[in-house]
Amino acid sequence: MTGSDVSKPASSKAKPGSxxxxxxxxxxxxxxxxxxxxxxxxxxRTNDIPAYVLPAPSAxxxxxxxxxxxxxKSLAVTLLTTLEGFVAAAIGGIALALLFNLxxxxxxxxxxxxxxxxxxxxIAIAPLLLIYLPQQTAVVxxxxxxxxxxxxxxxxxxxxxxxxxxxxLFQLYGASRLQTLRLLKLPSALPFILGGLRxxxxxxxxxxxxxxxxxxxxxxxxxxxxxxxxxGYRLNIPRMFAALLLLSVAxxxxxxxxxxxxxxxxxxWHESALGKDN
Amino acid sequence: xxxxxxxxxVYDNGVTALGPIDLEVRRGEFVSLxxxxxxxxxxxxRLIAGLSAPTAxxxxxxxxxxxxxxxxxxxxxxxxxTLMPWTTVRENVRLPLKLAHVPPPDSDARIDQVLAQMxxxxxxxxxxxxxxxxxxxxxxxxxxxxxxxxxxxxxxPFAALDEITRFRLNNDLLTLWRSLRKTVIFVTHSxxxxxxxxxxxxxMTSRPGRIAAEIAIATEEPRAEDFRTSAGYAAYCRQVxxxxxxxxxxxxx
Numbered sequence: 001m002t003g004s005d006v007s008k009p010a011s012s013k014a015k016p017g018s019x020x021x022x023x024x025x026x027x028x029x030x031x032x033x034x035x036x037x038x039x040x041x042x043x044x045r046t047n048d049i050p051a052y053v054l055p056a057p058s059a060x061x062x063x064x065x066x067x068x069x070x071x072x073k074s075l076a077v078t079l080l081t082t083l084e085g086f087v088a089a090a091i092g093g094i095a096l097a098l099l100f101n102l103x104x105x106x107x108x109x110x111x112x113x114x115x116x117x118x119x120x121x122x123i124a125i126a127p128l129l130l131i132y133l134p135q136q137t138a139v140v141x142x143x144x145x146x147x148x149x150x151x152x153x154x155x156x157x158x159x160x161x162x163x164x165x166x167x168x169l170f171q172l173y174g175a176s177r178l179q180t181l182r183l184l185k186l187p188s189a190l191p192f193i194l195g196g197l198r199x200x201x202x203x204x205x206x207x208x209x210x211x212x213x214x215x216x217x218x219x220x221x222x223x224x225x226x227x228x229x230x231x232g233y234r235l236n237i238p239r240m241f242a243a244l245l246l247l248s249v250a251x252x253x254x255x256x257x258x259x260x261x262x263x264x265x266x267x268x269w270h271e272s273a274l275g276k277d278n
Numbered sequence: 279x280x281x282x283x284x285x286x287x288v289y290d291n292g293v294t295a296l297g298p299i300d301l302e303v304r305r306g307e308f309v310s311l312x313x314x315x316x317x318x319x320x321x322x323x324r325l326i327a328g329l330s331a332p333t334a335x336x337x338x339x340x341x342x343x344x345x346x347x348x349x350x351x352x353x354x355x356x357x358x359x360t361l362m363p364w365t366t367v368r369e370n371v372r373l374p375l376k377l378a379h380v381p382p383p384d385s386d387a388r389i390d391q392v393l394a395q396m397x398x399x400x401x402x403x404x405x406x407x408x409x410x411x412x413x414x415x416x417x418x419x420x421x422x423x424x425x426x427x428x429x430x431x432x433x434x435p436f437a438a439l440d441e442i443t444r445f446r447l448n449n450d451l452l453t454l455w456r457s458l459r460k461t462v463i464f465v466t467h468s469x470x471x472x473x474x475x476x477x478x479x480x481x482m483t484s485r486p487g488r489i490a491a492e493i494a495i496a497t498e499e500p501r502a503e504d505f506r507t508s509a510g511y512a513a514y515c516r517q518v519x520x521x522x523x524x525x526x527x528x529x530x531x
């Protein structure tokens with residue numbers, strides 16, 4: 001037996017044309033961004049709009065630097081909350097999906113409540129949580145509530161998407177439940193889980209911000225969302241913008257990191273991580 | 279080796295998929311189950327594999343002990359390669375031994391042996407998606423053979439392949455069968471494939487699947503590629519086709 005009916009592993013070298021195409025894809029949004037900033041700066045300067053109405057981008061940037069001490073501390077607080085909420089959502093979502101997979105009864109009993117938790121707006125739950133829980137815990141719980149459902153539902157979907165014949169093979173060889181879970185179900189579900197985590201990352205940030213704003217109006221807190229609320233009361237509009245900018249960047253970085261992780265984990269085998277032409 | 283007496287399978291929805299059928303397969307024999315799609319051939323194979331239980335009848339599959347560590351008496355090859363896409367060829371072939379709790383260092387030698395047998399040695403570290411359809415099927419076959427099974431159950435394994443690849447794999451399978459003397463039960467809907475490969479062709483009717491005819495293919499062994507173009511082969515193909523024809527009568531397509 002020889003192996004000539006084989007396609008050689010496809011090489012993924014970029015063609016010269018695609019490099020230009022990729023550059024354009026990166027450059028175009030940047031050009032739009034620069035044009036927007038320039039237009040904004042121009043409108044503010046020519047019309048002498050005061051900073052407490054609309055600060056120019058340069059003023060926002062200057063504030064970002066001058067207030068970096070306060071803002072960076074707030075950023076750290078918000079990021080920590082987000083991270084704690086995200087980790088709790090990831091562990092809770094995956095663990096609950098595994099339990100559901102082991103027991104139909106458990107799934108039937110608890111899944112409706114997971115849905116209730118998901119569809120009730122977190123902004124409405126946050127004030128209640130702040131009454132019953134210590135503030136820092138309440139904020140993390142909010143981040144967890146919004147992040148955990150996509151992990152749960154995606155993991156459940158993934159665990160149920162196992163190839164029927166592969167499952168038959170595991171049965172034929174007398175695999176234990178644990179072996180089936182570890183060697184078949186979890187790897188099959190991995191792309192789905194990573195997809196869920198990618199959504200949960202951004203949502204955890206939103207949950208943290210919502211809870212901070214709710215907590216902020218109750219009079220305490222030091223996260224970025226609280227800075228935004230506080231700066232609003234003090235008409236420190238440039239700082240509002242600076243904090244907003246940081247939140248936005250944090251969201252982008254979180255998404256980017258999770259997308260990168262997903263790509264690195266799946267690149268050897270999953271369709272979603274493969275180039276279009278191989 | 280394998281014995282079915284009056285075996286019937288009725289699905290939960292009340293449809294009788296199979297039977298009652300009687301089938302005796304001797305040790306080392308190569309038997310094909312041939313029939314139109316939906317005739318219960320795959321169901322019969324799943325019953326023999328123990329993947330589902332018969333509704334009625336007696337089913338007996340001899341399961342001799344193998345001396346191989348992690349050995350298993352039954353190997354199964356599906357129509358699709360059914361490989362785990364997330365891991366390498368080597369780890370796919372290792373799976374049955376891993377499920378039998380053979381630690382990896384102890385199964386390495388056996389895996390190397392099977393990979394070499396199937397012409398896969400240089401692709402051990404490749405991922406399934408990097409292989410052609412024929413190559414994936416070889417991996418699937420290697421995985422079925424790694425436990426040194428006595429019975430090899432094959433469910434239309436080459437149906438999705440192009441003709442050239444299918445012919446090659448047919449020849450490879452015959453070579454393998456001659457050297458290893460496994461009992462093979464081969465499900466197919468191709469008259470030509472069943473005649474080329476097997477010692478006995480069991481022609482099945484559809485819905486419910488019953489055995490309509492049994493045709494022994496007596497030809498000089500070992501068979502070679504020129505059997506495919508011989509007059510004897512053509513005659514057997516005609517005989518099997520004629521036996522198969524009633525299965526299609528009354529069917530519009």
